[in-house]
Amino acid sequence: MTREDKLALAGDYVLGLLDDAEHRAFEQQAATDPELAAMATDFSERMLALDNTVTPAAFDPGLWARIERKLDTDAASNVTVLRPARRGMAQTRQWLPLAASVVVALGVGYFAGLALHPVEKPTVVAILLNQTDASPAVIVEAFADDSVRLMPLEAFAAPDGQVLQVWTLPDADTGPISLGTLQAAQDLRLTGPDLPLPQSGQLYEITLEPAPGSPTGKPTGPILVKGFAKTLVP
Amino acid sequence: MAIDNLDAATLIRRIAAGDRAALAQLFGAEAGRLVAIARRIVRRQDLAEEVVQDAFVAVWQRAGQFDASRGSAMAWLTTIVRNRALNLLRDSSCTDYHDGETLAALGDRNADVTNAFDALAERDALKACLGGLDEVKRRAILLCYVTGLNHGEVAATLNAPLGTVKAWIRRGTIALQECLS
Numbered sequence: 001m002t003r004e005d006k007l008a009l010a011g012d013y014v015l016g017l018l019d020d021a022e023h024r025a026f027e028q029q030a031a032t033d034p035e036l037a038a039m040a041t042d043f044s045e046r047m048l049a050l051d052n053t054v055t056p057a058a059f060d061p062g063l064w065a066r067i068e069r070k071l072d073t074d075a076a077s078n079v080t081v082l083r084p085a086r087r088g089m090a091q092t093r094q095w096l097p098l099a100a101s102v103v104v105a106l107g108v109g110y111f112a113g114l115a116l117h118p119v120e121k122p123t124v125v126a127i128l129l130n131q132t133d134a135s136p137a138v139i140v141e142a143f144a145d146d147s148v149r150l151m152p153l154e155a156f157a158a159p160d161g162q163v164l165q166v167w168t169l170p171d172a173d174t175g176p177i178s179l180g181t182l183q184a185a186q187d188l189r190l191t192g193p194d195l196p197l198p199q200s201g202q203l204y205e206i207t208l209e210p211a212p213g214s215p216t217g218k219p220t221g222p223i224l225v226k227g228f229a230k231t232l233v234p
Numbered sequence: 235m236a237i238d239n240l241d242a243a244t245l246i247r248r249i250a251a252g253d254r255a256a257l258a259q260l261f262g263a264e265a266g267r268l269v270a271i272a273r274r275i276v277r278r279q280d281l282a283e284e285v286v287q288d289a290f291v292a293v294w295q296r297a298g299q300f301d302a303s304r305g306s307a308m309a310w311l312t313t314i315v316r317n318r319a320l321n322l323l324r325d326s327s328c329t330d331y332h333d334g335e336t337l338a339a340l341g342d343r344n345a346d347v348t349n350a351f352d353a354l355a356e357r358d359a360l361k362a363c364l365g366g367l368d369e370v371k372r373r374a375i376l377l378c379y380v381t382g383l384n385h386g387e388v389a390a391t392l393n394a395p396l397g398t399v400k401a402w403i404r405r406g407t408i409a410l411q412e413c414l415s
Contacts, residue, residue: 004408011407015378016320017385039411041305044313046414049360050380051312053353056266057273059283064261067290071254074291 003035010039014047122149124198124229128205130154137225138185138206142168142198147191148179156224157184163211167219169203170195181213200231237263242307243300250297257294260311265290268315274346275319275382285322289315316382323382343381343391347373350380363413371406374399 001009012018013026030037060066122141130137139151150166158164163181170177179192185206205226207219214220237245242264248256265286272289273282292314300310351372354361364372370392377383377391389399 007408007411008404011403011411015375015403015407016316016382017378017403019324037304041309042415043407043411045306045309046360047379048306048309048312049354049358050350050376051271051316052267053350054267054270054274057270057279057282059265059269059279059286063265063283063287064258067257067261067287068254070287070291071294074295 006033006036006039010036010043013040014044121232124200124202124231126202126204126227126229128225128227130225131223138227140204140227140229142202142204142229144197145191146193146195147189148204149187149189150182150185151187152185155185158182158208158211161211162208162221163213164206164224165209165213165219165221166190167203167205167207168192168195168198170199176218178213178217181209181211198229200229202229203227204229239306239308242311243302246293246297246300246307246310249294250300257290260293261290264311268312271312272315272319274343274350274380275316276322277342281322282319285315285318289318292318320382324384343377343383344373347376347380351376359414363410366413367406367409368402370394371402371409374402375406375410378403 009026013023018026026040030040120143123144124142126140126142127136128138128140129135135154137152137154137156139153141149141151143149148166148168156164163183164185165181166179167176168179169175177193177195180190182188182190203226205219206224207214208221208224209215209219210221237260242260245256245260249260268286268289269279269282272285273279276282276285289311293311296314300307351361351364354364364375367375374388374392377388383391385400385403386396388403389396392399394402
C-alpha cells in the first residue's frame, strides 16, 4: 500500500465512508501499521474543528434521566437478564441418583481463605463465559481435594433475595452438583462435596437462584456464566 | 460550560473508575454540542438525542479504553457520537432523491456545509487547506464529514457521476492531509 493509498484510506475512515466490514478491517490494519494509525489520528484531530463550528443545541431536559435509566437497566441486566440457551446440564435431567447428595452439598459448601491453600496446581481450569455476550467472566480452578477457586474477570452480583450458585457436572448420569453459593462474584475458594477427580470437558456454571440456594437442589434460574474445563498442559 | 481536553480526559478517567458524577459532568458540559453535531448528520432532533443517549452509555462502558496517547479526549468523545449518528443514518438509509422533502433536506445539508466552512477560524490551517481545494472537492469532503453523506449521496447532491465523486474525495483528502501536515 503506497503512502497515497494510506492517506486516502485514512481520509475515508475519518470522513465516515467505510462500511462496517471496511471499518473493522481498517482498525485491524491500523493496529499493526503505526503510520496509518497516525494519519487517521492527525486527520481526525484537525477535522474536529468542523464539529466545533456547531452552536450547541437545546435538548430535552429529560435526556440525562433517560441515560441514567439505561445505565441502571444495563447494570441490573448484567446479573438478571441473560436468558440464555439453557443447554448443558439443564438438558441433561438425569439427577435422580444424586438428588440426595446435592442437598447435602448445599449445606457442605463453605468459603475458605486462599491463604489456607498456598500455591498448588489445579487439576483442571475452566473459563466461564458470560452468556449474554460470550466474554470471559470467571476463571475456575478445580483441585484434586474437591475445592474450586473462582477468579472473577468481571463484577456481577445477585440482587437482594437471590444468590449466585456454582455448579459442576461431573458427568451426565450424575447431574449437576452444587459447589456452593455466594452473593457477589469474588476471588474465593469453595469446597464442594466428595466428587471424582475433575475431568477435562467437565462443565462449570453459575446460575441465579432464590436465596439461600436452589430449592430443588438443581439449577432452576438463568445461567449467568458457564464453561468447560481443560487439563493444564503438564 | 465548555471544558478542554485535559478536563475531559480527567473526567473520562473518573468515568472508567465507575464515577457516575463524572459522567454527569461530561454530559452537562458537552451534550448540547454533541446533539448539534449529531443533528447535522441525522437531521432530526429526536434522533440526535437518541444518538447522544447511546453515546453516553457507550462512554460509560468504554471509558477504560480511552488512551490519551492515541488522540485527544474530545476527538474520542466526538468520534463515538459521529459513528453512532452515521450508523443510524446508514441503517435508515431510504434516501429517495425524487422526494420533495428529501430535496429540501439536501438543501439544508448544503447550507450546513457552507456554514461550517465559513465558521472555521481564519487562522485554522484547516480553513486555508480546504480553501485551497477545488470547490467541488471541498464540498464533497464537507458533505461527507459534516453531514454524513456517502459517495452515492454526494454524487446525487452534486449531480456528478459516482466514479468522479470517488476520485474527487480520494484526491481531495490526500491533498488536504498533505497540506495540513
